[in-house]
Amino acid sequence: MVAFGDVAFDMDLRALVEAHRRQKARATAVVHPNDHPHDSDLVELDADGRMLALHRKPHPPELVTRNLVTAGVFVLEPSLVAALPPRKLDLVHDVLAGALARGEAILGYETTEYLKDMGTPSRYRRVCDDWARGRIQGARGPRPTVFLDRDGTINHHVGYVSRPEQLELLPGVGSAIAALNRAGAQVVVVTNQPVVARGACDEAGLRAIHARLEHLLGREGAFVDRLYYCPHHPHRGFAGERPEYKIACACRKPGPGLLLRAMEELRVDRGRSWICGDSPCDAEAGLRAGVRPVLVGPSALAEATRRELPWYPDLLHAVTAWLATMPHPRPAATPEAIAC
Ligand SMILES: [Mg+2]
Numbered sequence: 001m002v003a004f005g006d007v008a009f010d011m012d013l014r015a016l017v018e019a020h021r022r023q024k025a026r027a028t029a030v031v032h033p034n035d036h037p038h039d040s041d042l043v044e045l046d047a048d049g050r051m052l053a054l055h056r057k058p059h060p061p062e063l064v065t066r067n068l069v070t071a072g073v074f075v076l077e078p079s080l081v082a083a084l085p086p087r088k089l090d091l092v093h094d095v096l097a098g099a100l101a102r103g104e105a106i107l108g109y110e111t112t113e114y115l116k117d118m119g120t121p122s123r124y125r126r127v128c129d130d131w132a133r134g135r136i137q138g139a140r141g142p143r144p145t146v147f148l149d150r151d152g153t154i155n156h157h158v159g160y161v162s163r164p165e166q167l168e169l170l171p172g173v174g175s176a177i178a179a180l181n182r183a184g185a186q187v188v189v190v191t192n193q194p195v196v197a198r199g200a201c202d203e204a205g206l207r208a209i210h211a212r213l214e215h216l217l218g219r220e221g222a223f224v225d226r227l228y229y230c231p232h233h234p235h236r237g238f239a240g241e242r243p244e245y246k247i248a249c250a251c252r253k254p255g256p257g258l259l260l261r262a263m264e265e266l267r268v269d270r271g272r273s274w275i276c277g278d279s280p281c282d283a284e285a286g287l288r289a290g291v292r293p294v295l296v297g298p299s300a301l302a303e304a305t306r307r308e309l310p311w312y313p314d315l316l317h318a319v320t321a322w323l324a325t326m327p328h329p330r331p332a333a334t335p336e337a338i339a340c
């Protein structure tokens, strides 16, 4: 295992090594989204986590990928290390990129555990602040989580989004999500996407749309920790539909399936978690999963009033209200004390 000296991390290393062995990888790179993807090496993974591409910074403006960057922690097979030439090498640019070019199996290990680059003075101060406020240790246990609907909450609701270029962020969304990221909240998108069942785009097309979503958020210094979608729709009988997706599933909101899956895979502190959406379906899914529902946007005001649910004009207002509910723990130590 190799960890860069300017990375602060607190993770389950046994689980990392087990994943590396299970996938029979020659090398494994821990990957995650960060708030400066434009200034980071970006990776593309297939559905099993195998690395398909490694894009070194600086990136051409036309590159639109998921916000997934190498986090500075790696597992390497001894035989890979033994075969390296005896000269100064860059682990990502020479060793990983070389193995990828030779077609070797590289695993991208996605995690929401605490890993932060502290290689600039401002990033170092943020890590010190996270330590002092207990956010590094706190990332191990159940975390406050804000679930977000997609269409009408994060991006303009323009009917069915079936191509990446149709997705545009609503004003203030980047700032709202960046504030959640800084506060140590998990940000999880839960979205119904019956465009797949309708045959308007396939799941690869949906992944391209979500890569644009992550790219646009990254430009505003914001990221989502996970995104779960339901591709199904219960009603048959439309031209061009995909029958295999036309099922009555448990994941389509107002069902709680997407939230429950997130709770299985991530550590979620339900009592301190909200779901923000612009539809009664979002509120209902939250109620069924035991998460406080909050409606956002002008179109949701009437429903919020009728059902006596909290309502805010947009996501930024909702997030400001959520942040006000969070306790502000006193710093346990000063950054200077840690520096010693
Ligand atoms: Mg919506």
Ligand SMILES: [Zn+2]
Binding pocket: 230, 231, 232, 249, 250, 251, 252
């Ligand atoms: Zn579904």
